[in-house]
Amino acid sequence: MNLATLQTFIIVAEKKNLSLAAQEIHITQPAISKQLSALESHFGAALVERKGRGISLTPAGEVFYRHAREIVDLINRAERDIRQMSGEIRGRMIVWASTIPGHYILPPIIGAFKKEYPDVQLVLQIGDSKEAIRKLLEESAHLAAVGMMPNNKRVEGVKFFSDELVVIVPPEHPLAARPEIYLQELAKYPLVWRETGSGTRSVVESYLARGGLTPDKLNIALELGSTGAVITAVEAGAGLSVVSRWAVLKEQALRKIVTIKIKDYPMQRDLYLVYPRRKNKSPLVEAFIQFALKQTPPA
Incomplete structure (x- = not known):
């Protein structure tokens, strides 16, 4: 059993169709079937049931799916943390913004940042200020851009435009x-x-x-x-x-x-860029904040 096998099983479980899973990960259906059979032999239990063209998970398959997802997520997190230790400006960053910064300020800044750091994937979500801060506190966002600085000891921020x-x-x-x-x-x-x-x-x-x-x-x-x-x-x-x-x-x-x-x-x-209060921000978040502070507001 290896990481690729776990990832294959996760895709099969989520697509519920061998053909769609094969298209997603660019391998043949027989190769997927072989990996599933190897997993079932390892555990001594059926993990999937075939239903026509689709498949469903057995109770054992449901248990394995949850653990496989946790393992893959942990490995992805470890890779991200190690990259951050090396100072690489790459990876995925989710920004939640209130209406004004989200619609009128951040899009050109994000576009310019992307040109300078092409290996970065930025996701911009827009809500009101309270929702943006809530997403930050829930760790569903790496950064929030809002029109008021929240009174919360778990976050800190910097003014970036008036x-x-x-x-x-x-x-x-x-x-x-x-x-x-x-x-x-x-x-x-x-x-x-x-x-x-x-x-x-x-x-x-x-x-x-x-x-x-x-x-x-x-x-x-x-x-x-x-x-x-x-x-x-x-x-x-x-x-x-x-x-x-x-x-x-x-x-x-x-x-x-x-x-x-x-x-x-x-x-x-004032408009603020708000982030979790930590000893060290990730290189990606720090790079984006410093980049945004150097930009000129819309005319």
Whole structure:
């Protein structure tokens, strides 16, 4: 029994079809059957049952599959850790990001990083800030890019960009002709807001609270689950909103949206790259952070 045999069994168990498994690992079906027979002889028990063109695992096969998966995962982890000890910038990194960094900031940075480090595989997943941090704490992500620094001793982070938040209205709105408004004026109009858990919403509401606008004084007409949906609703005349300037660069250029600054409480927030608090970060995570810090934000 060797690693290749374990990997073959795992593929067969997951594909539930010898033909598909053979295509996946580029060997013949008879070669797979021979490996399965060798495993069954070793354990003295049937591991698979053939059902027409498909196969299913026996109870013994289910037990062996779980252990085989654990063994292969441990070997893969050992290989990754040894590569990291050597300082190689390679491997797979999962980044969870909130809407603004995920949609507007990270994609060009990831593209440029990939050109410099072609052996790296980067996966970008997008949710709200709370979900991104939760994925990091669950060890389902190596890095999180969010609009607020979490108050959690298990993580630490570094500021990588500053984001300006602006009021947005459709061109026909009464406020559209004004470059600036006062914070209290927001209470006079229907608002289109992000959902609870959004980093943008948290930052905006903290600014509003400083100016005496608590949530009970706001006319929140809509709560939507993405910045894109908020912008579309504002375009349609559902109300005004406060979003990242980067999120509306395209709509502003097309004159579908007008941006307005708040005169008495200019809204800015920092964006952070957050990672698990450890003595040493992996070379890949460290390389990506240093690369991102050198980049220029969108115009």
